[in-house]
Amino acid sequence: MKLHRVKGTYLLLIAAGLGLLVILDIVSGQGQQALMTLACAVVLVVYALLMPLRGRRPPGVWPLLTALPLTAGAGFYGAISADLSVIWSFLFCGLAVFLLSFRQACLLIPLYSLVWLIAVLGNFPAMAAAPVIFTYSICAVLALSYAWVNETNLRNLSAVANTDPVTMVYNQYQFTLDLGREMTRAERLMDELYLVGVRPPQIWNDLGADDYERRLNYLAGQLRSCLKKTDTCYRLDSDDFVLLTPHSSAEETDVFMTKVSEVLAHSEYSELQRLKMCRTSHVPGEEVDAMVQKIGESLNAV
Structure with missing residues (x-):
């Protein structure tokens, strides 16, 4: 209850x-x-x-x-x-x-x-x-x-396990830990690091708490179904989702976003077909908090 x-x-x-x-x-x-x-x-x-x-x-x-x-x-x-x-x-x-x-x-x-x-x-x-x-x-x-x-x-x-109890994906605290580790790895190996931001439909904010959480859980399940073994899904405190895609190039990340769009196009909620998504890349020397802020700004600009 x-x-x-x-x-x-x-x-x-x-x-x-x-x-x-x-x-x-x-x-x-x-x-x-x-x-x-x-x-x-x-x-x-x-x-x-x-x-x-x-x-x-x-x-x-x-x-x-x-x-x-x-x-x-x-x-x-x-x-x-x-x-x-x-x-x-x-x-x-x-x-x-x-x-x-x-x-x-x-x-x-x-x-x-x-x-x-x-x-x-x-x-x-x-x-x-x-x-x-x-x-x-x-x-x-x-x-x-x-x-x-x-x-x-x-x-x-x-x-x-730093897991969000509603969507059963990792929460923002775990995201900051994993992102910091991946940023360090990418800088040492001079590798690319891309993240995909996903924002739930705005109209969901007017739903009741139970219905809102049920749809968030559904969206999280759809996103998890698109992940590779090295990818991870997180729910931020703002209710935005972030997909961490280490070991992926810009082209591979674009293909991944296309796959997500195709999966959501056949979802039971039509509003997910017009979901806000963005790709964000890590810049060497950038702080974790700055990355989180950049994801939100990128989603706002979509």
Whole structure:
């Protein structure tokens, strides 16, 4: 299951729990509390539904300006007034983890926790403060633990043999390593070194995340089918593909590009027939970063 699906599912579950709180607030006659709970639940539902529909573009910062402040404010109000609304603080940590990046959540949660703790100790009776602080601590630790485990798994997944987990070709880090080695070899042997840049169709950027990744994987498979034993395919951080073709002359690289075009002409996606491709050569003394930049500039010029 993709990460955005996991987040969306959890947010919908949280919204369902808030829906139960709305019913309880209405039954107990707390209309103002029910409205605030309902507003937060609606924001979470809309955000969860927009995550897959917006494709690769983030839904924006409006959930951060609504759900998080509502939750934080309600929890802090409960801490000051020493009433039941303090339970909103327990929800804040989970929302912060899902709506913010790992680094942002690690900065915001401890800061909020410190201010919240001071408010609880100053307004709650000692016997009542202990279980509230304990429960909040458990929620905060679990939220940060989830965020840390998820962040670690993502890093480990991308670091497995420096392979891109979506397309199963090498990533940009491995590309810089291999390119540096091949550039050194070419300069020592006074050999030619050519690279082929391939840019996915621009219209794919408007697709949903799953469909976009599926098509990227398909394109990577088509490119791999054209490689010789000495060639290697990479996916850059910009989503451009680079085909490293050592031991190939300019004419052989042109033949290779023609082969790629012929393969893509029979693909199931018609937009691949008009794919942007370029050939870039290594200049002695050129740095790896300069080569990566030159590939992008060449694709922009196509």
